[in-house]
Amino acid sequence: MKEQKVILIVDDDQDFIEATKIVLEKSGYSVETCLSAKECIAKLKSLKPDLIVCDVMMETDHSGFDLCREIKRTPNTKDIPILMLTAVDQKYSLNFSQAAGDDAWLPVDDFIDKPVEASVLVERIKKLLGNT
Amino acid sequence: MDQDIETVQKMIAMLRKEGYCAEHIGQKSKLLNMIRNNMIDVLIIDVDAEVTKSYEIISLIKNIDRLLPIIVTTSDDSIEVAARVREQGIFFFTIKPLDMDEIKMAIQNALGRRYTDHGKSFLEEFEVRSRDDLDEGISEKTELYNIQKHLNWIMAFFVHECKGTLGAVMMNISALVDRNIGRHIDPGKQSKMLLSSLCSLKMLHDMIRNYAISYIGENKRLPCSKKSTDIYRDCLEPVIKEFGPILEKNEMNIKVNTKGARIVNCDAELMKIGLSNLINNAIKYGTIGSDIRCELLVNGKAFKFSILNEGMGVEKERLGDIFEKHARFDRVGISGTGLGLHVVKMITDLHNGSIRAESGYLITENPLTYDEFDNSRGSKINNKADLKRYTKFIFEIPSVVYKKLVEVKNERTKSNSNCR
Structure with missing residues (x-):
């Protein structure tokens, strides 16, 4: 039997986490969740997910950015693809989707602006996991 | 160096x-x-x-x-x-x-x-810089100044909150209608997803309404048409009903204790908005599965409404500025624009009333403010972190209408004399 890929969702919006968890589980993934960057860092000590879906504004306005940099500079986690999923770009008037992938600015592998349709999220995750 | x-x-x-x-x-x-x-x-x-x-x-x-x-x-x-x-x-x-x-x-x-951080700094200074820019060309307190100021605010804050709230709605609805995903979701979960979406949309609606009210209110154009109103039947009851899905989702109940007559001289629509914001606040910051306690008292002098929720509480130092525009208790995981209580204050002022907040510990379900707690047994308790906290808002407006009561009394007297 093919092993289920594990996706870790980090977002402080409980409603969004619940909805996304259902969508990803029904798409064949195993889902773990965290409500904060701090919780995520703790969880990554015992879990190595295949992909992380990460929000930006959690404990602070930029905790998602800090979390991504922490993940990418830690040897055990640096290879885990990160999909940044947030409504923050309008707030900052910056185009983060163009910056995604630039290790100095935004060390994430892809960026999606909220709100996003379930099918779009699933497609992007498949692409990042290399199984389109 | x-x-x-x-x-x-x-x-x-x-x-x-x-x-x-x-x-x-x-x-x-x-x-x-x-x-x-x-x-x-x-x-x-x-x-x-x-x-x-x-x-x-x-x-x-x-x-x-x-x-x-x-x-x-x-x-x-x-x-x-x-x-x-x-x-x-x-x-x-x-x-x-x-x-x-x-x-x-x-x-x-x-x-x-x-x-x-430059992005963050840009956001923090957005309003200040916009105001400075405007000062050069547009004098303060003009219509254009206010419009521009509010547009800036929308850009910097409101859009983000709306998009965030819509995130869960879009994920739920798009999954349910998606042929590949939706058909695998069992009916129980489908209902939960719809309920969650409905709750998010209600929150979004309230956010937009509060924005509109605060904008109109700041321009001193918020009409207040007071008339005698059954405060429970015409205001509180329909508002509680509106929150039914959110209460169900959070497994919360609202318990209402009413005392005295219920006729109050107020603007019913504004009063509904005020009560709605207080209830919304109690749910958002309340403990899942807990009861929200409301007391509605109409006596000869005033209408007094209080609402208490068990939850994270508010630090004593922050109670004073809780009604300020964009004040937030704790942002993490809770969407909102920080306008709800500001609007309640605005509505209270229009009714020449008052509103205050108190917070403290729930000791065997009895609320004790921080001061009351410290003055009693509090100093002997080492670990306050384990105690339940509460937040309470007390809203009071004067000018209760006696007319209906008098009419009822007269009618009773009349019918009694007819019987005789």
């Missing part, structure tokens, strides 16, 4: 090889001038050096550019030095001999931080 020339040269060579423009500065005045002129993106500073040993330079730098990432190097590995340096709010601290790969990584992260 380092006096150890060999280390400096090695570092400069490494950084230039990495494509950075790296320079050694040995003079304090030159360094401060360069920071003033925004010529530095990351500063590496050696606190052992003669010119920087007092640490005062870090405060000076922070005063000029509080967002400049500072990497501090030292050969002193004492805890005191580490603590002293870190309390200055520096970005990274490392002990010599330097690990160049570590420095490289710190610079990369510092540049990334500077970029996002």
